[in-house]
Amino acid sequence: MAKLYYDHDADLSMLKGKKIAVMGYGSQGHAQAQNLKDSGLDVVVGLRKGSKSWDQALADGLEVTTVAEAAAQADVIQILVPDEVQGTVYQQEIAENLKEGDILVFSHGFNIVYSQIVPPENIDVILVAPKSPGHLLRRMYQQGMGVPGLLAVHQDYSGKAKDYALAYAKGIGCTRAGVIETTFKEETETDLFGEQTVLCGGVSHLIMAGFETLVEAGYQPEIAYFECLHELKLIVDLMYEGGISMMRYSVSDTAQWGDMTVGPRIINEATKQEMKKVLAEIQSGKFAKEWILENRAGRPMFNSLAKKGKEHPIEKVGAELRKMMPWLQK
Ligand SMILES: NC(=O)C1=CN([C@@H]2O[C@H](COP(=O)(O)OP(=O)(O)OC[C@H]3O[C@@H](n4cnc5c(N)ncnc54)[C@H](OP(=O)(O)O)[C@@H]3O)[C@@H](O)[C@H]2O)C=CC1
Ligand SMILES: CC[C@](O)(C(C)=O)C(=O)O
Ligand SMILES: [Mg+2]
Ligand SMILES: [Mg+2]
DSSP: OOOEEOGGGOOGGGGTTOEEEEEOOSHHHHHHHHHHHHTTOEEEEEEOTTOHHHHHHHHTTOEEEEHHHHHHHOSEEEEOSOHHHHHHHIIIIIGGGOOTTOEEEESSOHHHHTTSOOOOTTSEEEEEEESSOHHHHHHHHHTTOOOOEEEEEEEOSSSOHHHHHHHHHHHTTHHHHOEEEOOHHHHHHHHHHIIIIIITHHHHHHHHHHHHHHHHTTOOHHHHHIIIIIHHHHHHHHHHHHHHHHHHHHSOHHHHHHHHHHHHHHSOHHHHHHHHHHHHHHHHTHHHHHHHHHHHTTOHHHHHHHHHHHTSHHHHHHHHHGGGOGGGOO
């Protein structure tokens, strides 16, 4: 059984008197910086001068400076720029500004696990990873609640690295819900596996295949969109609240029978064998190597696949149909 930590296990005062630099003000950066500040901690945001994020962080009432300056000022440095730029940002702006006893924080272990960042031995290196997109992390904190998270220790120079990780998790609100102890390796490999095979890659391709099958058989694209994409949220919401059993309880018996008998023909032993291959490529570093090289080459494949995805008929019909639901437009 996983070890869980809550508010009463964490001592926020360990971070009092320390300056926390949050590098990046995107999905996680904006949420973590504001939650830490609202928890009474001393936060500075590190960004590129003149960027949109810089203006936004200032507008949200945060202190903002360059990444290098924030790193120089800080005792705790949380790297929340995109994974693929973290190595360069660390080497060019953070490394030379680290001092003995600093605490380096990540919300995803990719750059440590695949050795794109190799920190000096005289600092703590920890992971605090909310298991949620940043906007939900912020919203739940503001409502007095929190989202679950993970914590891990890569380097314990101070002998108190885990306590610092717990304090940080409390600062962003995660210990309100509960934090599970893991390792950088487990967090990184499971996160990559989940997003590739189920959450992002699996679901998006399942949706497109279902949509294409209906449209190619002559059904209206609008009907195919509602059936294969729109209604997915309603089904996922039920699973989110009460697991697969609650979803099956809520849908019709006809749907449940189809789920249980036809589902295994779609996601079958061959799918699971391919999942095992994907996991092996994550574990061996093959996936990481390809993604790092793709970025070094200027992302030719990423850009071409993203363009192709945006041009898929489901995106065109979806853009029109979502106008029927103005509450989605904000
Ligand atoms: N998205 C999520 O909800 C989750 C993310 N994570 C992890 O959190 C980390 C951050 O991810 P996420 O929040 O999605 O990242 P985002 O893509 O949302 O971060 C973008 C931010 O990084 C800034 N940035 C980009 N490049 C640079 C640079 N060279 N120098 C300075 N600032 C830069 C951008 O500023 P600018 O305006 O200048 O472009 C912007 O503020 C990753 O490790 C990710 O794996 C973990 C759990 C969930
Ligand atoms: C599911 C995608 C994710 O892993 C996340 C929001 O947790 C990510 O890398 O953005
Ligand atoms: Mg994730
Ligand atoms: Mg991820």
